[in-house]
Amino acid sequence: MTTAPFTIRLPRLQIEALADVPTPRSRHAAVSPLLEWRKDADNYLDELVRLDGCNDCLDNRSHCRLCAVGPLSWCCITLNGVTLKSLGLRVQLGHEPRDVCPRPKPGSEDDFVLLDTADVIEVGVDFCGCVRALPYHVQLLRMRWYPAASVNPKTGATFRLLDRYQLLSA
Known part of the structure; x- marks a missing residue:
């Protein structure tokens, strides 16, 4: 008797034994995992x-x-409506932390506005005015603040805010 090359003939006992093997459970979550979630x-x-x-x-x-x-607090920048800028705090850009710039230049009209996830605040900003100082917008970017303009920036957004915006708009 000649059979097809892929046909397998099993004795009746083996077929009955295979019938006793439990079939896998159906997976409802795989059909629509988002509906389950x-x-x-x-x-x-x-x-x-x-x-x-x-x-x-x-x-x-x-x-x-x-x-x-203090509902107006933002990482110790404002507390009970009093900003650290009004108390004299300045953020020095263009140098490593704790390095003092010998030629600080106050930001344009000293009214730099920073947007963050928690608040919109005025920040006292001093740009580096040294001979080898980077452009203002680069100094802001290195602080992880994205400037609204490349020349004489007066406004910026934190990278944290931009990351959140990107996540929410995706």
Whole structure:
């Protein structure tokens, strides 16, 4: 008797034994995983928000004491409506942290506005005025602040804000 090359003939006992093998369970989640996840989406969101906590203080609680006391606080830049700029704090650009610039140049009209995820604030900015100073917009970029203009920038956005915008608009 000649059979096709791919035909396998099994005795009746082996066929009955194969019938006793349990079939794999059907996987409903594989059919539509987003529909399954959607049922728990609120729980996922609650946990992510709980872990996010305060971005300014790196506190995992949903609100920190400083932010609850001073709703205008932003990473110690403002507290109870008083900005550190009004107290005399200046941000020196163009040098490594803790290096003093011998020729600081105040920002244009000293009214630099910085946009961040938590607030819009005025910052006292001093650009480096040394002989080998980088252009103002490069000094801002190295501070992780994206300038709104390349020449005499008066406004910028933190990279943190731009990252969040990119995530939300994707």
